[in-house]
Amino acid sequence: xxxxxNVSATDHRPASNAADPAVGPDPDLADSPSKSAVKRDLLAxxxxxxxxxxxxxxxLAALDLSAATRAALAETARIRDRRALxxxxxxxxxxxxxxxxxxxxxxxxxxxxxxxxxxARHHQVEDWRARLIASGDQALGEFLAHCPGAxxxxxxxxxxxxxxxxxxxxPEAPRRLFRQLRAWLAxxxxxxxxxxx
Numbered sequence: 001x002x003x004x005x006n007v008s009a010t011d012h013r014p015a016s017n018a019a020d021p022a023v024g025p026d027p028d029l030a031d032s033p034s035k036s037a038v039k040r041d042l043l044a045x046x047x048x049x050x051x052x053x054x055x056x057x058x059x060l061a062a063l064d065l066s067a068a069t070r071a072a073l074a075e076t077a078r079i080r081d082r083r084a085l086x087x088x089x090x091x092x093x094x095x096x097x098x099x100x101x102x103x104x105x106x107x108x109x110x111x112x113x114x115x116x117x118x119x120a121r122h123h124q125v126e127d128w129r130a131r132l133i134a135s136g137d138q139a140l141g142e143f144l145a146h147c148p149g150a151x152x153x154x155x156x157x158x159x160x161x162x163x164x165x166x167x168x169x170x171p172e173a174p175r176r177l178f179r180q181l182r183a184w185l186a187x188x189x190x191x192x193x194x195x196x197x
Contacts, residue, residue: 023060042093048101051108063103067197069095125182132159132181133166143181148190154180 052060053076060073072092079085085103096104131139136159137164144150165173 018073044099045090045093045096046156048104048108049089049096052104053089053092055107055111063107065099066095069099082096121182122184125185128181128185129162130177131163132177133174136160136163147184150184 036125053073060070065073072088072095076085076088076092079088128139128143131145132155137156140152140155140159143155144152158173158180162175162177165171
């Protein structure tokens, strides 16, 4: 029987790899990140490098970093030019690309949380000082209810001195009041002694 003349010549071409389920797409190409993802990762490492380069030496010493990363971080202090510093952060980022960075992120997160807590305490002390100077004895009772360990007589004297100095444009007594309020508030927020078992 003669061959079927309706069959196209293209029907006899081998299928491409993409259509062949046995071969499939190249796995190396499928798993490789996009250029924008690579760029984001590099920028994140450079940002991390800039942050850890500012850490105190004692905190850096406690981290498990390679000798190359430690050497790059140690050089940061002598670099003053901003453009040179940006290039240096790229160098540190290249070192960090070979490090386990989870402990660095943990340390930076803990430092950020501590800084936020310190800022909140500072604002709390400032708010109490402003209220006590503005309202005097009216706010004094509220503060003593908040901080029962505070000395009423000492607080009253500090408030009056701060009111006088503020009226004269002098900062000494308001600063003394701030320091004492900070101590009392810290004492009031400190965890109490553990009850006996």
